[in-house]
Amino acid sequence: MTLEALIFGGIGTLAEVAELDRAAWNAAFRAHGISWNWSWDTYAELMRPGGDRQLAARYAAHLGESVDADLLDHTHQNHFATMLAGGVPLRPGVARVMNWAARGGVKLALVSRSDMEPVRALLMATARARGGVPFDVAILRGDVTRMAPDPEAMEAALIALNLGPARALAIVDTPVALHAARDAGLRTLAFPGRLAETEPEDFEGMTIAHALGPEALISAWRGESREAAE
Missing domain, CATH: 1.10.150.240 (Putative phosphatase; domain 2)
Structure with missing residues (x-):
């Protein structure tokens, strides 16, 4: 697999x-x-x-x-x-991972509680930094009736990707997203953002990335728990 x-x-x-x-x-x-x-x-x-x-x-x-x-x-x-x-930088390693995925035929999905306009604005603002790599699937707030920590959006992404949860990895920045991904049966990589600063215990025992990289992704997908500072 x-x-x-x-x-x-x-x-x-x-x-x-x-x-x-x-x-x-x-x-x-x-x-x-x-x-x-x-x-x-x-x-x-x-x-x-x-x-x-x-x-x-x-x-x-x-x-x-x-x-x-x-x-x-x-x-x-x-x-x-x-x-x-107006412009916002990508987080460390995001562009590297997206280009790695595109070269390797790994599909990319985005799940967001935002509407289309903010998501479109962010993607347009970061297109050059991503090397133009697009998302294959986007599940936004208008596509679901229940928000995370409910797994509906994660499950919808898997359906759109036509994949079972064992073949995908969720990258999550908050405990809410973590719970949604796990309830959808997904393995997860913790990439905590500022909103997760008050709840670091939710990511204990997980692979935690401070910058994304292929090694951390594969480690998390295989279920190997380790600190990953790419």
């Missing part, structure tokens, strides 16, 4: 975008005259459990306030796309 596909479990596995996402939310609040201003700690806590599309709705419920969460979410996604289009 050979490794036939890599599933990137969120745009945070491609680029460190959490701070831009937080800024986009705060810009949306200002645009609609709402006095909220999420600190990093507030944003990280809202992101930690995953499971829904509506951070604003959950935060409003916590405060006992009423807002148009759908409108806020739409404005946030637009601001986020604009910020991403």
Whole structure:
């Protein structure tokens, strides 16, 4: 059996975008005259459990306030796309791995809780750095009804790839994505981003990459636990 596909479990596995996402939310609040201003700690806590599309709705419920969460979410996604289009560097080793996969015939999939516009903006902004290597499959928030840690998106990626979980590896940057991948039966490589800083224990015993590289991918897919600093 050979490794036939890599599933990137969120745009945070491609680029460190959490701070831009937080800024986009705060810009949306200002645009609609709402006095909220999420600190990093507030944003990280809202992101930690995953499971829904509506951070604003959950935060409003916590405060006992009423807002148009759908409108806020739409404005946030637009601001986020604009910020991403301004340019963002790929995380260490991402371009190397994507080119390695393309040369070896390993398919590439992206799973994201974002809408099409932010994802398109990120991919356009990083196309040159990736050497133009595209994704074969993209499963975005509009393609599923349940968000990570539910495995629906990961399972949909496998269906689109026409592969069983044993033939693919998920690259995950947060515990939420990790749980979704594991529940879909996938082996995983931990590539923790900033949002995972408060929960490092979730990645204990796993292959952990601080920079992506083929050796770490193969090690994780084979189920070998080790620290991998490519």
